[in-house]
Each structure stands twice: as C-alpha cells, then as structure tokens.
Amino acid sequence: MQYLLVLHVNEGGWSQLTPEQQQQGTAAYFAYGEALQKAGAFVGSNRLKPSANSTTVRIANGKTQVLDGPYVDSKEQVGGYYLIDVPDLDSAITWASRCPAASHGVVEVRPVWQMR
Amino acid sequence: MSIPEGDEARRTADAVARRSYGKLVAFLAARTRDVAAAEDALAEAFASALVDWPANGCPKNPEGWLLTVARRKLIDSVRRRQTGETASTQLQILAEGLEDAAAQAERDMQIPDKRLALLFACAHPAIEAGIRAPLMLQVVLGLDGETIASAFLVSPAAMRKRLSRAKEKIQQAGIPFSIPEHEELPQRLDTVLDAIYAAFAEGWTDATGTDTIRRNLTGEALFLARLVVELLPQEAEALGLLALMLHAEARRAARRNVAGEYVPLAEQDPASWNSQMIDEAESVLYRASALGTIGRYQLEAALQSAHVHRRRTGHNNWADVVRFYDALAALTDSPVVAINRALAIAELHGPQAAVDAIKAIAADDRLTEYQPYWAARAELLSKTGAYDEAHQAYEMAIGLEREPTVRAFLQKRQAALPR
Numbered sequence: 043m044q045y046l047l048v049l050h051v052n053e054g055g056w057s058q059l060t061p062e063q064q065q066q067g068t069a070a071y072f073a074y075g076e077a078l079q080k081a082g083a084f085v086g087s088n089r090l091k092p093s094a095n096s097t098t099v100r101i102a103n104g105k106t107q108v109l110d111g112p113y114v115d116s117k118e119q120v121g122g123y124y125l126i127d128v129p130d131l132d133s134a135i136t137w138a139s140r141c142p143a144a145s146h147g148v149v150e151v152r153p154v155w156q157m158r
Numbered sequence: 159m160s161i162p163e164g165d166e167a168r169r170t171a172d173a174v175a176r177r178s179y180g181k182l183v184a185f186l187a188a189r190t191r192d193v194a195a196a197e198d199a200l201a202e203a204f205a206s207a208l209v210d211w212p213a214n215g216c217p218k219n220p221e222g223w224l225l226t227v228a229r230r231k232l233i234d235s236v237r238r239r240q241t242g243e244t245a246s247t248q249l250q251i252l253a254e255g256l257e258d259a260a261a262q263a264e265r266d267m268q269i270p271d272k273r274l275a276l277l278f279a280c281a282h283p284a285i286e287a288g289i290r291a292p293l294m295l296q297v298v299l300g301l302d303g304e305t306i307a308s309a310f311l312v313s314p315a316a317m318r319k320r321l322s323r324a325k326e327k328i329q330q331a332g333i334p335f336s337i338p339e340h341e342e343l344p345q346r347l348d349t350v351l352d353a354i355y356a357a358f359a360e361g362w363t364d365a366t367g368t369d370t371i372r373r374n375l376t377g378e379a380l381f382l383a384r385l386v387v388e389l390l391p392q393e394a395e396a397l398g399l400l401a402l403m404l405h406a407e408a409r410r411a412a413r414r415n416v417a418g419e420y421v422p423l424a425e426q427d428p429a430s431w432n433s434q435m436i437d438e439a440e441s442v443l444y445r446a447s448a449l450g451t452i453g454r455y456q457l458e459a460a461l462q463s464a465h466v467h468r469r470r471t472g473h474n475n476w477a478d479v480v481r482f483y484d485a486l487a488a489l490t491d492s493p494v495v496a497i498n499r500a501l502a503i504a505e506l507h508g509p510q511a512a513v514d515a516i517k518a519i520a521a522d523d524r525l526t527e528y529q530p531y532w533a534a535r536a537e538l539l540s541k542t543g544a545y546d547e548a549h550q551a552y553e554m555a556i557g558l559e560r561e562p563t564v565r566a567f568l569q570k571r572q573a574a575l576p577r
Contacts, residue, residue, distance in 0.1 A: 066569055070556060077557025081527050135311050145562040 044154035045134040051121040051147035070142040085125040093119040167211035180298035184272035193325045203228035274389045275335040281349040290353035397446035398456030404439035405462035408432040420567040428469045476506040509541035529558040
C-alpha cells in the first residue's frame with residue numbers, strides 16, 4: 043500500500059541552526075532516503091520551499107481569487123513529503139518514526155487512495 | 159493541615175490499581191473468561207470508588223470493596239446484554255463462582271492471586287504472537303490502549319481493535335485460565351517470558367529516557383518478570399530473564415553523557431552504572447544457575463554479566479563471551495545473536511574474522527531494515543579499512559535510526575572515516 047508521509051515542521055527552526063547542524067540535518071534526511079530506497083519502500087520525495095513562497099488559488103462565485111502565502115497560517119507548515127510503498131500501516135508508522143522530521147516536527151501518515 | 163478526602167480517595171484508588179488491577183481482572187474473568195467485561199466492570203467500580211470514597215471515607219479493604227462493586231456490575235451487564243438460556247447459564251456461573259469466592263476474599267481481606275493464570279492465557283500459543291505483550295500490559299497492568307499503541311509504534315485504533323479481538327479469542331476459543339501442567343510448562347512459560355521481554359525491549363529503545371511512556375514500559379516489564387519469579391520461583395529461565403533485564407536497566411543512565419550525547423557500551427563509565435541493580439541481577443542469575451537448566455535468557459544474562467565483569471576488572475574474557483554466543487546461536491536462529499557474536503569475534507580474532515562472520519548472514523532478508531546490523535557492519539568494516547563500504551553501512555544505520563542522539567552519534571562516526 044502507498045502512504046504519503048507529510049512532514050509538518052516549524053519553519054523558523056531551520057534558520058536557527060548552525061551551518062554544521064544544517065549539514066548534519068540534510069545528511070540525516072539523505073540517509074533516510076537511502077534506507078527507504080534500499081528497503082524497496084521509496085516511491086518519491088521532495089523538500090518544499092518555505093510556505094512564504096506559496097500562492098493559493100480558489101474560485102468562488104465565478105471569481106478567481108489568488109492569494110499570497112500558505113493556506114493555513116501557522117508556525118508548523120508542510121516542509122516536504124515522502125511517498126512510500128509498504129505492506130501495511132504498521133510498517134508505514136515504523137518508517138515515519140525513523141524520519142528525522144519525527145524528532146523536530148510531526149510526521150503525518152496518510153494512506154493513498156489507490157485509483158484502480 | 160488535613161488532606162482533602164477526594165485526593166486521598168484518588169491516591170488510594172491509584173495505589174490499588176497499581177497493586178491489584180491484574181489480580182482483580184484475573185479473579186473476575188477466571189470463570190467466564192470474558193476479560194473485556196471484567197475490565198469494564200472494574201473500570202465502573204473504580205469510577206464509583208472515586209464518588210463514594212471521598213464522601214464515606216476509604217474502606218479498610220479497598221480491593222474487597224472494588225471486587226464487590228465490580229461483581230455486581232458484571233452481573234448487571236450480563237443481564238442487560240443477554241436474554242434467555244445463555245444468560246441464565248452465565249449468571250449461574252457468575253453467581254456460584256464469584257459470590258462464594260468474593261465473600262471469602264472479603265472475609266480474608268485477600269484476593270486469591272490468579273494473575274499467573276491470566277498471564278498464561280494472554281500468552282497462549284493460540285493468541286497471535288505480536289499481540290501477547292500488549293495484551294499482558296493492558297489486562298494485567300491496566301495500561302490504556304493509547305499508551306500501548308505509542309510504545310509499539312502502532313496506530314491507537316488498530317491497537318484497540320487487536321486487543322479486543324485477542325480478548326474475544328480468549329473467550330470464544332475457550333483459552334484456559336490455568337497454569338500449564340508440568341511437562342507443558344517450560345514451553346508455555348517461554349511464550350510468557352518472550353512477551354515480557356518484548357515489552358521491555360520496546361521500552362528500552364528510548365535511549366534518552368525522556369519519553370515517559372517508553373521508560374515506564376521497562377518498569378512494567380520488570381514488574382511482570384518479578385511477578386512470574388515470585389509465583390514460579392523454581393523456573394530458571396524466568397530468573398534468567400529478570401537478571402537480563404536488571405543488567406540492561408542498570409546501564410540506562412550511562413547511555414547518555416552530561417551533554418545528552420549517546421554513549422555506546424564500550425565507552426560507558428562503569429561507575430555510572432546502577433550497582434544495586436547489578437548486584438541483584440548477579441544474585442538472581444546465581445539462583446538460576448543453581449537450578450541446572452540452561453536457556454536463552456540465562457545465557458543472555460550471563461553475557462551481560464561478562465561485560466560488566468570485564469569493564470569493572472579490566473580482565474579480558476572475550477573467549478567466554480564468544481562461547482556464550484556460540485551456545486546462544488545453537489539455541490536460537492536469531493540474526494541478532496549472530497551480529498553480537500561477530501562483534502565479540504572482532505575482539506578475540508580481529509575485525510576481518512568478524513566481517514567474514516557477518517557477511518555470512520548478510521543474505522538474511524530480515525536484516526535489510528535492522529538498524530543494529532548496519533551499525534555493527536559499519537563499525538567492523540571501518541576497522542578493516544574498507545572505508546567506502548563502511549560509509550555505505552553507516553548511511554543505512556543513520557537512515558534507519560529513530561533516536562536523534564544515536565543518529566547524531568552515527569553521523570559523527572561516519573564523518574570521522576578517512577577518505
């Protein structure tokens with residue numbers, strides 16, 4: 043089954059780290075991706091730019107509204123995701139617990155609706 | 159200053175829950191085998207106590223009070239749920255068994271201890287192996303589903319479902335609440351001990367000790383092991399398990415330095431170990447060895463003991479350690495044992511011999527996601543000078559680690575590899 047691991051992180055946190063800590067953090071994510079791949083669980087992943095770069099679009103009453111900024115204004119924002127393919131929820135939770143984001147943010151485990 | 163009655167009632171209720179929860183559940187469910195109903199009735203009894211005790215004072219025999227109320231609630235719920243013949247049979251069982259026993263229990267101010275039978279029911283071979291430890295923690299110790307789910311890395315909804323399915327199985331399949339007969343006992347006891355050790359291991363993975371749920375789990379597992387040892391004092395493996403867990407627990411604090419960084423066993427200061435626990439572990443293991451039956455847990459405890467001895471005396475005993483691992487490998491087909499054996503071989507015959515030993519098990523599929531395998535492999539390869547391979551192995555170990563301080567430790571080791 044496929045699961046989307048949604049990484050909710052405090053956006054201010056990253057800039058407060060020293061360059062060494064940032065490097066160590068990036069390396070931890072890299073290793074995590076490697077482990078997912080070796081285990082055959084990796085489908086896809088991306089790191090997202092800060093939510094200040096977001097734009098929201100909606101159409102209401104026939105009018106298109108385009109706004110700057112993220113949809114939900116909160117300290118914690120989606121900072122990235124991993125799409126994984128694992129046998130079941132237990133296994134997805136185990137992978138979520140290994141994600142570096144689990145120790146500095148929250149990892150949401152969301153099952154993918156399989157269209158087939 | 160007088161203590162408000164409500165506080166005292168809550169404190170008494172908490173103390174009773176801690177001391178006697180499993181005893182009360184075991185007693186209430188022994189006849190009907192309906193663990194879930196017994197737990198519900200007991201929960202209602204605790205709720206009544208928190209209303210009644212502050213107003214009327216705490217009873218002299220709180221267990222007896224709870225038992226009487228829970229028994230009444232249990233009978234009420236059977237009446238409500240069922241009608242006709244099944245209900246009258248159930249009620250008859252309840253009335254006959256419980257009332258006599260409860261009356262006696264209240265008279266003697268002592269409830270017969272059927273917790274061991276309850277443990278054997280929870281760890282019955284007919285119950286799925288993975289749910290045995292959670293089931294024990296809930297039924298015997300009263301831990302709630304969410305706490306257990308977090309500890310075992312499972313969703314709370316799934317954990318609740320699995321627990322209730324297991325309880326239903328106990329009732330529907332007629333799993334006995336009894337202590338197995340002599341010839342059956344060792345094998346059945348193994349499943350009980352395995353489940354206790356599984357609970358301990360889940361608690362042990364939190365190296366920081368800041369996660370209270372996990373830390374408590376090691377305490378709960380020790381409580382269960384002590385309970386089994388108290389009720390079956392002649393079982394060497396139960397003593398072995400208790401000794402093993404005490405040895406591990408004695409080193410909990412030493413896994414962190416003052417800066418909060420992870421410290422591996424080989425670099426820990428023996429002075430920071432809990433010597434009282436080690437002494438207890440040693441004397442428990444001595445008791446086990448006097449019983450003359452060897453087993454997995456005694457061997458593992460002996461290994462812990464050997465490590466402690468070496469670190470404290472500086473006396474090198476790697477040959478003993480490798481011998482213990484050989485015996486253990488013959489008993490279990492565990493890749494974990496194979497990894498630890500390889501690490502001991504490295505000390506005795508050098509890193510290349512250990513790398514050869516570990517490569518022999520590399521084909522085992524179970525190891526791809528097993529973090530300690532990659533960490534051990536990385537460590538050994540770096541000692542033989544195979545730095546590229548070591549780098550890759552560290553990468554896997556880092557990617558699979560969930561504890562941030564251990565992850566940082568491994569990253570430091572990886573960065574220190576010569577390029």
